[in-house]
Amino acid sequence: xxxxxxxxxxxxxxxxxxxxxxxxxxxxxxxxxxxxxxxxxxxxxxxxxxxxxxxxxxxxxxxxxxxxxxxxxxxxxxxxxxxxxxxxxxxxxxxxxxxxxxxxxxxxxxxxxxxxxxxxxxxxxxxxxxxxxxxxx
Numbered sequence: 410x411x412x413x414x415x416x417x418x419x420x421x422x423x424x425x426x427x428x429x430x431x432x433x434x435x436x437x438x439x440x441x442x443x444x445x446x447x448x449x450x451x452x453x454x455x456x457x458x459x460x461x462x463x464x465x466x467x468x469x470x471x472x473x474x475x476x477x478x479x480x481x482x483x484x485x486x487x488x489x490x491x492x493x494x495x496x497x498x499x500x501x502x503x504x505x506x507x508x509x510x511x512x513x514x515x516x517x518x519x520x521x522x523x524x525x526x527x528x529x530x531x532x533x534x535x536x537x538x539x540x541x542x543x544x545x546x
Contacts, residue, residue: 410466412459412466412467412468413467413468413485413487414467414468414469414470415467415468415469415535416469416470416471416472416473416477416478416481417455417469417470417471417472417473417478417533418471418473418474418475418478419454419471420471420533421454421455421458421469421470421471422439422455422458424469424531424533425439425455425458425460425467425469427503427531428460428462428467429460429461429462430503431500431503431504432462432463432489432500433462433463434460434461434462434463435460435461436458436459436460437459437460437461438457438458438459439455439457439458439459440455440456440457440458441453441454441455441456442454442455442456442471447472451471451472454471454472455469455470455471456470456471457469457470458470463489467487478534479534482534482535482536483536485535485536486528486535486536486537486538487535487536487537487538488537488538488539488540489537489538489539489540490540490541491539491540491541492541492542493541493542493544494514494525494541494542494544496541497514497525497527497539497540497541498514498527500539501513501514501527501529501539504529504531504537504539505529505531506532507531507532508529508530508531508532508533509529509530510529511528511529511530511536512526512527512528512529513527514526514527514539514541515527516543516545517543522543523542523543524540524541524542524543525540525541525542525543525544525545526538526539526540527539527540
């Protein structure tokens, strides 16, 4: 099983609460840094979190600098497939709040025109590809 591990700059817990509220699921494990394990700067921040999100598991932690996150967050997208366009659009709107709507849900070009895709950057800097069946075909 491949589990995406997301790094945040002091807002990991907020992000995971948002993701589980948007996609459904729950935080299954959360541990925090102490002064001994992370120093004063990380004390109280998330050392490790795991959540069920839909049918998948994601994990993460605080500890990235804004510069590191800006550099690496563009190198990866999280992809979620939905069974309906309506559900994909609902999640797109929720992820775009405070973030950036990069491409609304549109049909893929042939020969893959049986599906639709959207691209959104959430307020934490992560990009999401959302797909659904093409109901316009």
